[in-house]
Amino acid sequence: MxxxxxxxxxxxxxxxxxxxxxxxYLVFFTAPDDMSLRAGGSFLLAGLLMRLxxxxxxxxxxxxxxxxxxxxxxxxxxxxxxxxxxGVFVMLKVIxxxxxxxxxxxAVYTRTIRNExxxxxxxxxxxxxxxxxxxxxxxPALRPYVTGEKWPFSLERLWFSREHKVVLWVTIGVIxxxxxxxxxxxHVVFGMQNAGLIILMFVLVLLDVCGEYIRYRQSxx
Numbered sequence: 348m349x350x351x352x353x354x355x356x357x358x359x360x361x362x363x364x365x366x367x368x369x370x371x372y373l374v375f376f377t378a379p380d381d382m383s384l385r386a387g388g389s390f391l392l393a394g395l396l397m398r399l400x401x402x403x404x405x406x407x408x409x410x411x412x413x414x415x416x417x418x419x420x421x422x423x424x425x426x427x428x429x430x431x432x433x434g435v436f437v438m439l440k441v442i443x444x445x446x447x448x449x450x451x452x453x454a455v456y457t458r459t460i461r462n463e464x465x466x467x468x469x470x471x472x473x474x475x476x477x478x479x480x481x482x483x484x485x486x487p488a489l490r491p492y493v494t495g496e497k498w499p500f501s502l503e504r505l506w507f508s509r510e511h512k513v514v515l516w517v518t519i520g521v522i523x524x525x526x527x528x529x530x531x532x533x534h535v536v537f538g539m540q541n542a543g544l545i546i547l548m549f550v551l552v553l554l555d556v557c558g559e560y561i562r563y564r565q566s567x568x
Contacts, residue, residue: 369448377439378528387438388521394430395514397423402508403500411471413478414498418491421484422460429485431517438524460484511558515551522548 379387397416401423404415416423429449436445467475474495482492505511522544529541 369444373435373439373441377441378531379438379440379524380528383438383440384521384525384528387434387436390430390434390437391517391521392434394427394432394434395517397427397430398510398513399505400500401427402510403502403505404498405504405508406498411467411474411478411495413482413492413495415500416487417482418493419482419487421479421482425456425460426485426487431513435520438521512555515555519548519551 401416404412404417405424406412420426429452432448432452433445436442436448464475464479468479478492478495481494482488526541526544530537
């Protein structure tokens, strides 16, 4: 009986109750067109760049990050993720579904952000309270926060954040939806351009697999 209750509780978690069913629906029952691909792609690119920029500065232990995008907005990683999701909904032309989804996410992550802010306030005290008072949570400020410790962008920090995996798989997803549009919706005859995109997808997957293998070998050394 306890095992059944654990499984039910697991199924009720956000990723099982919302994210996985949503992903299945988007994969099998939606397709972009040329205009939605361009519009959604703009938001996707903006979100990916925001997350890459953020991870090059983020130091999660021991220091309050106020450099780079953190000088303009307190939660640039969440902002980047929101832009990526917005890009997906625009690209796949499911705006109403996107509005509902963002409403659910806002309710969930408002509590998460508050808990994180409480933890940061307990850890950094007045320094974080001043930062929180001056820098918006999600909507970037026009002027950077100049107080606090600053450090430069780090490619090493970006690499260890594993954000490149997000870039790889978002790119793979966009290519896959483009090919779906071409073959299943547009009934386009197989050509060199689409063959090149298929090869690119496999190369990106191979890069991810090789990267994970290298990381595994380094961890075992």
